[in-house]
Amino acid sequence: MTLRLKLAWNTTLIVALILGLTFLGTYILFKQHNVRLFYERLQAHAITAAFFHLEKDELNAQKYQLVEQKYLEIRNESIRFYDKNNHAVFEHDTLNYSINAEVLEQIRINKVYYFSQQDRQFAGIFYRDNEGDFVVVVSAVDHDGQIQLDKLKLYLSLFFLFGLGLGFLLTQLLAKQTFSPFSKLIASVNTITAHNLHARLEIHGREKDELTSLTQAFNLLLERLEKGVNSQQNFLKHASHELKTPLATMISNLEVTLSRDRSNEEYRERMEALYTDALHINAIVEGLLLLSGLEASQDIQLTPTRIDELLWDLLEKTSIRYPSAIMEMNLDGMEENPHLLEVLANRDLLMIAIGNLVDNALKFSANQPVTLRLELELGMLRLAIQDQGIGIEVDELLPIFDLFYRSTKDPSIPGHGIGLYLSKQILDLHQIQIRIVPNHPKGTIFYLLFPDYHQKERLF
Known part of the structure; x- marks a missing residue:
């Protein structure tokens, strides 16, 4: 089953549940209201019957005539009067039913009492008169109300089925419209192969969905x-x-x-x-x-790293590889700002990057000293790697970091053209800027400018 069809069916089930609960609640409330109105009508007829039979001697002719007119309008309803001994003193019906003493007593206590027996509804009132105390009970079967309930049930059922069908059709249209962009997206994805991985999916519209x-x-x-x-x-x-x-x-x-x-x-x-x-x-x-x-992968794990400790470790390892090399370390510029010595870096990768620069300086220095200085530049940490070698020509400053590029100044110096390119990639990952400055009359200085990691921590 497709997502579009599944959405249509699930939505139709939700609509069915909502409509079912709504229509069922409407039917129940209407039925209760209808029953309540019928009980109140029976109560009104009971009061009319009491006035008609018990107040004739106390009402003038005109008022009694109005009561009589209302009484004569009562149709198909049973009217019974009970005295204080629960004896029926008047019966306006020929029906075979009886009301027990407990119900009559309940009517006397509550003054007005509604009840039912089988499909018949009863309304009883307690009426005091100079001739005595009576219980008046009026009962009937609400055929009209039942007919109205049956019609309401039929209408609600028809509207329920119609609403389900209409909801399913509308949901199908909505699902088609909703999933149309996904169909286009799938078609676009299917056009991408190993030969055109540079292609990108087009983003339609500016809405963020x-x-x-x-x-x-x-x-x-x-x-x-x-x-x-x-x-x-x-x-x-x-x-x-x-x-x-x-x-x-x-x-x-x-x-x-x-x-x-x-x-x-x-x-x-x-x-x-x-x-x-x-x-x-x-x-x-x-x-x-x-x-x-x-x-x-451009995601590397950065951890707090002491750059001075890293450089000391690097010089120790380099001295093993180049026993005759002359290397100097200068930290005088950091005496007042020791906190800048801690940087965020991948220690192994950063050691490879700086190590390649140091190796390159040693190879082109011909046993001349190579100096590493930590200093400040605009409040940020800067590492200078200075050699006394043959130097770099101006036209080589840009291509020196290209992969497999080799200087033509002295082809006898060994190398394979990967080290500086690799260093540049690692430094870029760390957002460390590198700058080359010719050191006339001979030699070169590589400057590494570290970002202000401590300022980022203060901002966040």
């Missing part, structure tokens, strides 16, 4: 899928591009090595060359895998 929210959520899903697919495609493309050269070198070395028997020293030289190429391939694969993960 459930369909708009669904469309926006699906567009976000498409965006994540597109990033994931592009990340995989980029990984395959970059991997195939970058691994060709070291693999070709390894294959060439193996072919030359296997072409004839060689001495142990020659084998050792070949194995060292193969080891270097394998390390190069491993570095490329690790960098590409990390890039692939960053591109597929």
Whole structure:
């Protein structure tokens, strides 16, 4: 069953429940009102009968004539008078029914009392007269009222069925109109394949409703899928591009090595060359895998991190990799603002990003000192990474962060063109600005400007 048909049936059931309760309540209230009116009419006739039979000697001729006229209008109703001993002293009927003493006593106590026996309704009144105390009971069967109730029941039943049919048809039309945008949305979704993941669903209208929210959520899903697919495609493309050269070198070395028997020293030289190429391939694969993960997911877990502790750990690890490197750390600018040293970051990723910048500075410094300074800039934390290397040309400042870009200034310096690109992606995720300033007459300074995390905490 389609949602449209299910909505129509469920709505029809609700309409049936509402109409049923409304019509049933109307019928019950009308019946009670009708019965109450009939009892009051019987009571009025009882009073008229009492006046007619008991007040003849006390009323003038004109008033008595009016009472007599009303009495003669009573039709098809039983009228009985009972004395204080519960004896019937007058019966205006030939019906075979009796009223027990308990009911008569109840009438005397309440003065007016309504009751029924089977389908017959009774109204009794207690009437005091100079001739004695009497109970007057008038009874009848409300045939007219029953006819009215039967007609009302018929009309309500017909209107109930008509309302259900009309409600079902109108609900079908409403459901069709309501689900029409969903049908268009489904048709649009079916046109999106792996070849056009860049396509997005069109949002109709400016009103913020459930369909708009669904469309926006699906567009976000498409965006994540597109990033994931592009990340995989980029990984395959970059991997195939970058691994060709070291693999070709390894294959060439193996072919030359296997072409004839060689001495142990020659084998050792070949194995060292193969080891270097394998390390190069491993570095490329690790960098590409990390890039692939960053591109597929822009959500990273940030935690409070002490940037000075991170830098000390980084320098310790770097000194193991580069034993002869000269590195300096300067924290003098932070003595009066130690609270800025705590930043929100993913510690592992931020260490990779800064580590790549430090590695790059060391490679191009030719055993010259590399300095790391923490300082202030417009009330925010800034990290400066300064080297004394060969420097960066002005025309290379923009493409230096491109994937696989290698400086042509000194091709002999090893690298695979992933480190700076990876650092830029990580820094962007942390909203850390990076700026490069040539340090004439030689060297380069990389400035990292951290956002004011403490100001955001104060605002929120």
